[in-house]
Amino acid sequence: MRPLIGITTYVEPASWLVWQDLPTAFIPQAYVEAVTQAGGRAVLLPPDDLDADVLRVLDGLILSGGADLDPGLYGEAPGPLTVSRPERDSAEMLLARSALEADLPVLGVCRGMQVLAVAAGGTLHQHLPDVLGHEKHRPAPGVYGEHEARFTPGSRIAGLMGDDLRIHCYHHQGVAEAGTLTVTGRTEDGLIEAVENAAHRFVLGVQWHPEVVRDRRLFGALVQAAS
Amino acid sequence: MRRPLIGLTAYAQQVQYGNNDLMAGMLPMTYVRAVHATGGRAVLITPDDPGTDVLESLDGIMFAGGDDVDPAHWGAERHPATEVDAARDASELQLMRAALEMDLPVLGVCRGMQVMAVVAGGSLHQHLPDLVGHANHQAKSGTDPLAADAASYGRHDVVIEPGSAAHDLLGSRLTVNSFHHQSVDDPGSFTATGWCPDDRVVEIIEDPGHSYALGVQWHPERTTDLRVFAALVEAAARRAGIGSYERIAA
Numbered sequence: 001m002r003p004l005i006g007i008t009t010y011v012e013p014a015s016w017l018v019w020q021d022l023p024t025a026f027i028p029q030a031y032v033e034a035v036t037q038a039g040g041r042a043v044l045l046p047p048d049d050l051d052a053d054v055l056r057v058l059d060g061l062i063l064s065g066g067a068d069l070d071p072g073l074y075g076e077a078p079g080p081l082t083v084s085r086p087e088r089d090s091a092e093m094l095l096a097r098s099a100l101e102a103d104l105p106v107l108g109v110c111r112g113m114q115v116l117a118v119a120a121g122g123t124l125h126q127h128l129p130d131v132l133g134h135e136k137h138r139p140a141p142g143v144y145g146e147h148e149a150r151f152t153p154g155s156r157i158a159g160l161m162g163d164d165l166r167i168h169c170y171h172h173q174g175v176a177e178a179g180t181l182t183v184t185g186r187t188e189d190g191l192i193e194a195v196e197n198a199a200h201r202f203v204l205g206v207q208w209h210p211e212v213v214r215d216r217r218l219f220g221a222l223v224q225a226a227s
Numbered sequence: 228m229r230r231p232l233i234g235l236t237a238y239a240q241q242v243q244y245g246n247n248d249l250m251a252g253m254l255p256m257t258y259v260r261a262v263h264a265t266g267g268r269a270v271l272i273t274p275d276d277p278g279t280d281v282l283e284s285l286d287g288i289m290f291a292g293g294d295d296v297d298p299a300h301w302g303a304e305r306h307p308a309t310e311v312d313a314a315r316d317a318s319e320l321q322l323m324r325a326a327l328e329m330d331l332p333v334l335g336v337c338r339g340m341q342v343m344a345v346v347a348g349g350s351l352h353q354h355l356p357d358l359v360g361h362a363n364h365q366a367k368s369g370t371d372p373l374a375a376d377a378a379s380y381g382r383h384d385v386v387i388e389p390g391s392a393a394h395d396l397l398g399s400r401l402t403v404n405s406f407h408h409q410s411v412d413d414p415g416s417f418t419a420t421g422w423c424p425d426d427r428v429v430e431i432i433e434d435p436g437h438s439y440a441l442g443v444q445w446h447p448e449r450t451t452d453l454r455v456f457a458a459l460v461e462a463a464a465r466r467a468g469i470g471s472y473e474r475i476a477a
Binding site: 001002004006009010011012013014015016017018019020022023024025026027028029030031032036041042043044045046048050051053054056057141142 | 255278
């Protein structure tokens with residue numbers, strides 16, 4: 001039996017074939033392929049905040065990308081460009097906290113890393129161009145910003161990434177304070193790109209999108225930790 | 228007390244939302260909400276060739292609506308109006324076979340009922356208008372044929388065989404919504420227990436040899452009548468030995 005990896009989903013009005021704007025749970029298929037290629041079996045977790053019992057059957061959890069977190073979760077008022085999805089927020093905060101408590105292997109991607117940081121008591125920058133003075137982390141709609149990341153020697157992410165440090169970013173928010181997590185990666189502008197917690201079996205958050213290249217280094221490490 | 232875990236088969240489909248256009252693993256939230264409203268916890272099962280191991284983790288499974296099953300799976304030539312979903316066929320035919328074999332509670336909705344029939348050795352009508360001479364089973368997408376002000380198009384009655392499991396669950400007659408152009412011809416080892424009275428199109432199949440194996444041709448998840456979902460969740464709870472769902476025998 002392959003390790004079962006849960007992936008949190010988006011919920012948005014979506015259209016396909018003859019169907020228009022139906023509220024739909026979905027995830028870019030790239031995440032599913034990345035898990036399958038790494039030897040895991042993906043199941044998608046639509047938002048649900050009644051309990052986190054689904055973790056009982058999971059061997060690992062991926063907190064996926066998506067819209068902004070409600071700044072109320074880290075004690076701030078929403079900025080003018082912050083767009084959040086309350087249904088996902090409550091479900092994913094519950095899953096993240098419960099997974100950490102159960103020491104389930106967790107990979108947070110983009111928004112997912114931000115969920116991990118906020119669950120760990122951290123805070124976010126609500127609009128990076130206001131902080132960094134550039135838009136290189138989301139250059140244009142649908143265009144990934146390419147960066148070379150710098151990783152802390154000896155960290156999990158440094159070991160996984162090896163010599164190829166290229167990353168694909170697409171976000172307008174970022175982690176300001178990582179709470180109880182350790183920051184182990186940044187871009188050249190100093191922005192936090194990777195967080196981890198060595199006290200757990202596997203807790204890794206990355207601000208970029210490793211699923212775009214089905215990055216075997218990261219998804220393979222998650223599936224291995226989940227085995 | 229944990230909730231029964233119900234797998235829902237999902238699409239791998241090109242979708243559009245906002246300014247985005249992407250290949251996604253996806254399912255309309257109506258299915259998810261139907262499971263949550265009846266006491267289950269839904270997870271989505273994307274089409275995945277390598278195997279059926281995911282079933283070990285589930286208490287029940289629902290096969291969702293979607294495109295047509297490839298007629299090659301029951302040995303027929305493809306009708307010009309047939310649009311197959313090869314990825315879902317490959318995945319769902321093996322999931323259905325394995326789920327029935329291990330007696331996992333199974334609900335088939337629309338395409339899901341058709342997958343049931345094909346796995347059971349049956350066959351489908353590929354294009355109903357050829358058979359019944361009208362397109363009343365295929366409501367316009369995005370419409371609600373059961374809405375108070377809707378035209379009768381896409382809405383019809385179902386009559387149910389007395390003594391069947393479907394009859395215990397739904398009674399002798401109900402009105403349903405309808406969004407399909409194919410239908411079950413031969414239910415294979417399943418038994419047809421519900422029909423559209425106007426044209427005898429098969430609307431329900433079941434197998435009393437299983438703890439819960441029911442297929443419906445309509446879309447209960449788009450209505451407020453979620454009895455077939457409640458029964459799936461209840462059967463899943465019984466299988467999982469979750470106490471509060473145990474019925475006391477009279």
